[in-house]
Amino acid sequence: MHAFDVLGDPVRRRLLELLNDGERSSGELTEVVRAEFGISQPAVSQHLRVLRENGFATVRKEGTRRLYAVDPSPLREVDTWLRRFAARWEPHLMALETELARGRRQRRASVEEERKR
Amino acid sequence: MHAFDVLGDPVRRRLLELLNDGERSSGELTEVVRAEFGISQPAVSQHLRVLRENGFATVRKEGTRRLYAVDPSPLREVDTWLRRFAARWEPHLMALETELARGRRQRRASVEEERKR
DNA sequence: GGCTTATATAACCGATAACTTATATGGTGG
DNA sequence: CCACCATATAAGTTATCGGTTATATAAGCC
Numbered sequence: 001m002h003a004f005d006v007l008g009d010p011v012r013r014r015l016l017e018l019l020n021d022g023e024r025s026s027g028e029l030t031e032v033v034r035a036e037f038g039i040s041q042p043a044v045s046q047h048l049r050v051l052r053e054n055g056f057a058t059v060r061k062e063g064t065r066r067l068y069a070v071d072p073s074p075l076r077e078v079d080t081w082l083r084r085f086a087a088r089w090e091p092h093l094m095a096l097e098t099e100l101a102r103g104r105r106q107r108r109a110s111v112e113e114e115r116k117r
Numbered sequence: 118m119h120a121f122d123v124l125g126d127p128v129r130r131r132l133l134e135l136l137n138d139g140e141r142s143s144g145e146l147t148e149v150v151r152a153e154f155g156i157s158q159p160a161v162s163q164h165l166r167v168l169r170e171n172g173f174a175t176v177r178k179e180g181t182r183r184l185y186a187v188d189p190s191p192l193r194e195v196d197t198w199l200r201r202f203a204a205r206w207e208p209h210l211m212a213l214e215t216e217l218a219r220g221r222r223q224r225r226a227s228v229e230e231e232r233k234r
Numbered sequence: 235g236g237c238t239t240a241t242a243t244a245a246c247c248g249a250t251a252a253c254t255t256a257t258a259t260g261g262t263g264g
Numbered sequence: 265c266c267a268c269c270a271t272a273t274a275a276g277t278t279a280t281c282g283g284t285t286a287t288a289t290a291a292g293c294c
Contacts, residue, residue, distance in 0.1 A: 008125045009282080013198070020201055026241060043283055045242055064240050064291045072205035079203065081130070082196050084137055088189035089196070126252080143271060160253060162272055181261045181270050 003074040006054045011037055011047050016070060019057060025065040120191040123171045128154055128164050133187060136174060142182040 007013060014036065015029055030044040048068060051057040055074045060067045124130055131153065132146055147161040165185060168174040172191050177184045 002125065002127070004121060004124045004130070005281095007121045008119065010119070011282090013121070017201065027239095030241090039282090040284065041240095042242080042244095042285085046282075049242080061291095066241065070202065070205065072202055075199060075202045076206040079196075079199050079206070082192060082199065084134065085187065085189055085192045086196065088187065089193040122251095128252090147271090156252090157254065158270095159255085159272075159274095163252075166272080178261095183271065 001050070001054055003054065003056075003078050006050060006056060006074070007078065009047065009050075011039065011044070012051060012056075015044075015047060015051060015068075016056060016075075019068055019070045023060075023067045023069045025062075025067055027065065029068065118167070118171055120171065120173075120195050123167060123173060123191070124195065126164065126167075128156065128161070129168060129173075132161075132164060132168060132185075133173060133192075136185055136187045140177075140184045140186045142179075142184055144182065146185065 007016075011033055014033060018024055018029055018032060026045065026048060029048070030041050033039065033044050033047075034041070048057065051068075052059060055071055057068050058071050060069070124133075128150055131150060135141055135146055135149060143162065143165060146165070147158050150156065150161050150164075151158070165174065168185075169176060172188055174185050175188050177186070
């Protein structure tokens with residue numbers, strides 16, 4: 001399943017949003033999502049499985065609970081794909097990059113200056 | 118249909134990549150995608166329709182051809198959603214912003230300096 | 235050990251997405 | 265006007281996804 005398919009589902013997007021604030025137990029996540037989407041516990045569990053199996057989330061056992069956390073790797077991939085188009089809504093991005101380069105150059109120069117003394 | 122659903126399909130993603138290099142006719146797009154995915158002309162046409170109807174592409178008639186182009190708005194939305202997570206794979210982004218601010222400050226200072234002389 | 239609680243899995247089902255083939259639309263050139 | 269392109273739409277089929285209920289697993293507690 002491709003990353004974009006995983007993100008296609010609103011429940012899964014919501015789960016990721018929740019996890020973005022930090023680790024949550026399956027139970028807590030289920031609670032919230034059940035209230036918002038009116039779906040069953042197994043339904044949520046299955047969505048969590050999809051997130052796990054596609055690398056969007058990691059799990060950690062703590063007693064009887066399972067604590068989920070975001071794994072950003074696939075999101076990064078999606079972002080990488082998207083960036084091809086970024087110039088279309090952020091035409092100043094190129095300017096920003098040259099700006100950054102300039103900053104680095106200047107800093108390097110200062111450090112060099114410091115060393116010489 | 119949500120933006121992420123639209124991007125869930127590999128053919129549609131490919132079409133957007135092609136359009137990212139500039140306007141293309143339906144025929145040109147069909148040609149490429151047919152070769153790469155082995156699907157029929159109507160299949161491609163239907164994908165183009167999805168892109169149109171969800172605001173990812175605009176069309177312009179030119180004679181008997183239809184020229185497609187990227188409309189970035191929905192891609193921007195997707196990017197906006199993604200950015201919530203960006204700190205997880207670009208922990209330097211915050212640093213980058215302060216960097217930028219510093220750059221601006223310095224440039225302003227230089228201009229000021231110049232003015233004084 | 236047996237009961238309870240947290241979570242996952244299994245099995246099934248209905249909706250829908252993404253093809254296919256066949257056909258319509260509509261501009262162009264003889 | 266007619267035949268021919270380029271493109272879109274229609275209708276039908278199939279696979280898959282996301283839900284349900286029922287059940288398994290496994291830790292914690294008395």
